[in-house]
Every structure is written in structure tokens, then in C-alpha cells.
Amino acid sequence: MAAEGLLSVAEIDGRGRGLVSTQPLKAGQVVLRDSPILLYSAFPLQNPSSSSSSYCHHCFRTLQSSSSINCSSCSALFCSATCLSSATSSSHSPYVCQSLTRLCNSSHFFLNHLLERQLQSRFLIAAYNLSLVSPSKFQTLLSFQGIPSANDASAAEFLHSLISSLCLPRPNSTPFSLELTAALLAKDRLNAFGLMEPFNGGQRSVRAYGLYPKASLFNHDCLPNACRFDYVDTAMENENNADIIVRMIHDVPQGREICLSYFPVNFDYATRQKRLIEDYGFACDCDRCKVEANWSDNENEKEEEEAMEEDEDEEMAGAENENGENDFPHAYFFMRYMCDGDNCWGTLAPLPPSDVSPSTVMECNVCGKLKNDVVGGEDTLSMDD
Numbered sequence: 001m002a003a004e005g006l007l008s009v010a011e012i013d014g015r016g017r018g019l020v021s022t023q024p025l026k027a028g029q030v031v032l033r034d035s036p037i038l039l040y041s042a043f044p045l046q047n048p049s050s051s052s053s054s055y056c057h058h059c060f061r062t063l064q065s066s067s068s069i070n071c072s073s074c075s076a077l078f079c080s081a082t083c084l085s086s087a088t089s090s091s092h093s094p095y096v097c098q099s100l101t102r103l104c105n106s107s108h109f110f111l112n113h114l115l116e117r118q119l120q121s122r123f124l125i126a127a128y129n130l131s132l133v134s135p136s137k138f139q140t141l142l143s144f145q146g147i148p149s150a151n152d153a154s155a156a157e158f159l160h161s162l163i164s165s166l167c168l169p170r171p172n173s174t175p176f177s178l179e180l181t182a183a184l185l186a187k188d189r190l191n192a193f194g195l196m197e198p199f200n201g202g203q204r205s206v207r208a209y210g211l212y213p214k215a216s217l218f219n220h221d222c223l224p225n226a227c228r229f230d231y232v233d234t235a236m237e238n239e240n241n242a243d244i245i246v247r248m249i250h251d252v253p254q255g256r257e258i259c260l261s262y263f264p265v266n267f268d269y270a271t272r273q274k275r276l277i278e279d280y281g282f283a284c285d286c287d288r289c290k291v292e293a294n295w296s297d298n299e300n301e302k303e304e305e306e307a308m309e310e311d312e313d314e315e316m317a318g319a320e321n322e323n324g325e326n327d328f329p330h331a332y333f334f335m336r337y338m339c340d341g342d343n344c345w346g347t348l349a350p351l352p353p354s355d356v357s358p359s360t361v362m363e364c365n366v367c368g369k370l371k372n373d374v375v376g377g378e379d380t381l382s383m384d385d
């Protein structure tokens with residue numbers, strides 16, 4: 001992990017573990033570089049769309065058709081002989097290759113089950129395989145937070161029996177219990193990061209899901225102070241291209257919890273709360289939610305738009321309502337740190353600072369666009385002032 005020592009793990013009231021700054025952190029500073037312990041494809045198993053064959057089945061780079069190589073036993077494609085060779089002893093072991101082939105041939109499964117079950121089966125086979133090829137990484141996976149919900153338990157019941165009956169037993173190992181299968185599904189649901197397809201200006205979908213040992217400790221905030229970048233297609237040859245890099249959006253003092261947003265920051269209050277309860281099992285009470293909880297539901301988006309317009313007029317100072325309270329204190333965040341590219345909704349963070357000065361170039365973590373920080377400079381407000 002780069003930037004070792006900038007963050008420490010702490011117990012945070014009502015949130016479980018979290019990551020806290022051990023020293024003042026600067027805008028743009030890289031606070032974490034983390035490699036996945038497990039990656040799995042986000043595409044259906046059977047009748048995969050053309051896009052599923054666009055990515056290497058090991059590192060998930062976009063494939064260049066001229067250089068891609070087939071697995072000798074199934075249809076999986078790899079970007080190079082090196083990736084195929086690493087995959088054969090890790091992510092695409094004979095156990096994974098045979099199990100996925102058997103699942104693909106099970107028409108009953110696909111006629112009756114939605115994409116969600118297919119992706120869960122991909123994850124479970126990857127996790128069962130991890131216990132064979134890297135017991136220490138499997139122990140890390142087990143250390144992630146995640147108590148199974150009723151949905152996880154019923155998915156596990158179905159998938160556990162399907163995988164036990166269709167797939168070969170894992171060589172020299174005891175079978176997974178139903179309880180462990182349910183626990184694994186919960187850990188995946190609460191901790192997986194999506195590696196997105198290249199941004200082409202429209203709806204962006206996930207190409208692969210990854211589980212990251214350190215990044216899984218970041219808690220959520222609807223106005224995050226850090227955001228994560230990935231460079232799956234543009235990483236250098238000698239870098240792990242599926243690494244997650246977390247950079248500070250703005251300065252924070254020592255002792256502050258460092259949080260990411262688990263989804264695009266433009267989601268409205270009701271959508272955010274629903275998503276956090278349903279997918280992550282908690283109701284958010286961050287500063288932004290406390291303010292927006294007082295906005296009436298159907299006015300939510302309208303108020304946000306109006307407040308942003310007012311705040312533009314007032315040089316992003318934050319508008320006061322008739323009671324003299326600031327009813328949109330986070331307008332500043334939206335204006336400065338939300339990408340204005342069409343349909344993008346990414347978050348902007350400065351490029352890493354040099355030894356002597358902060359960068360004035362902001363990078364979007366979705367479309368990758370670089371732009372000058374229009375608000376940066378000496379009169380810049382710190383979010384923690």
C-alpha cells in the first residue's frame with residue numbers, strides 16, 4: 001500500500017471500523033493504493049453480451065482483438081499470455097474454469113434466475129476458489145464486515161445447493177457450509193467496489209466487481225472528503241491495473257474520519273437513504289442528510305437546483321432561508337467538486353500536490369476529464385474551516 005501510515009483504523013461510534021487521518025492531509029494527496037484480493041466479472045454467465053468478451057477475464061483491461069488469447073478449455077479471453085498464465089494459477093484455476101462451464105450449461109438455472117443470482121454465483125465460485133489458491137486472502141475476505149440478511153440467506157440456500165450439485169468438489173478441501181456461503185454473500189454486498197466500463201457519455205455500467213482489503217474499511221458520507229480513482233485501462237504495464245487509488249478531495253486536519261461516497265454524490269436524499277438502508281443496512285445521519293431531511297420529499301431535487309442557482313449568484317456562499325439558517329450549506333461542494341460533464345456526475349479531486357504546492361488541476365473520477373480548479377487559490381475555503 002502506498003501512503004502507508006497516513007490512515008489508521010479506528011472504531012467509530014455507530015459505524016464499526018473506519019479510517020482516520022494520522023496527520024493533516026492535503027487536497028489531492030494519495031492516502032491509499034490498494035490491490036484487490038478478488039475480482040469477478042459483472043456480466044451474465046450465459047449468452048453474454050458482446051461487451052463481456054471485451055474485457056480480459058483476469059485483469060479486466062479492455063481487450064485489443066488482435067492480441068487476445070482464449071482459455072484452452074472454455075470461452076474466457078485474456079489480454080496476454082502473461083495474464084492467462086497468472087489466471088490459470090489464481091482467478092481462472094481449473095476449479096473456476098470447470099465450475100463456470102457447468103453453470104453456463106445449466107439451462108434450468110438461466111431460465112429461472114435473474115442476473116443477480118448469476119453474479120452471486122460468479123462471486124461464490126471466485127471466493128471458494130480463493131480459499132484454495134490463497135488461504136490468507138480468504139481469511140482477509142472473512143474479516144470484512146457483513147452479517148447475512150434474510151435475502152442473503154435465501155440466495156445462499158439456492159446457490160449453495162446449485163453449486164454443490166453442479167460443480168466439482170474443490171480439490172482436497174472440506175465443502176463450504178450454507179452459513180459460510182450466506183456470510184460470504186453479505187461480505188460481497190457490503191464491501192464490493194465496481195470497476196466501471198469506459199465512460200462514453202451515456203449510462204455507465206460495471207465491468208467487474210472487486211474486494212479490496214484496506215478500501216473496504218472506508219465508511220460512507222454523502223459529502224465525502226476523499227474519492228477513489230481506478231485506471232483499469234490506462235495503468236502502466238508494471239502497475240496492477242485493478243488497484244484502487246484514494247485521493248483527498250480537500251484538506252483535512254489530523255484525527256478526521258476519511259469517508260467515500262458509496263454512489264454518485266448527486267443522488268437526492270430519498271434515493272440515498274433507500275440505497276444505504278437496502279444495500280448497506282444503515283440510515284445515514286451525515287451533515288448533508290441532517291439538512292436535507294428537513295426538505296420536503298417532492299421538493300428535494302427542485303430545492304437543490306434552486307439553491308445551486310442562488311448560490312452561484314452569491315458566489316457559492318451558501319444561501320440563508322427566512323430564519324437566517326443556511327439551507328444548502330453543501331452548495332459549495334457541488335459547485336467545486338462535482339464534474340459538470342454531460343451525464344457524468346463524477347467527483348473532482350486535485351491531482352497529487354507537489355512537495356511545495358497544491359495542484360490547481362482537478363481530475364474527475366468518472367470521465368477522467370482534467371480541468372482547472374476555478375475556485376482554487378489563496379481565497380479557497382477549506383471544507384473543515
Ligand SMILES: C[S@@+](CC[C@H](N)C(=O)[O-])C[C@H]1O[C@@H](n2cnc3c(N)ncnc32)[C@H](O)[C@@H]1O
Nearest residue numbers: 015016017145190191216217218219220280282
Ligand atoms: C464497506 S464497510 C465499511 C467498514 C465497516 N464499518 C467495518 O467495520 O468494516 C460498509 C459498512 O460500514 C457501515 N457504515 C459505513 N458508513 C456508515 C455510516 N455513514 N453510518 C453508519 N454505518 C456506516 C455499514 O454497516 C456498512 O454496511
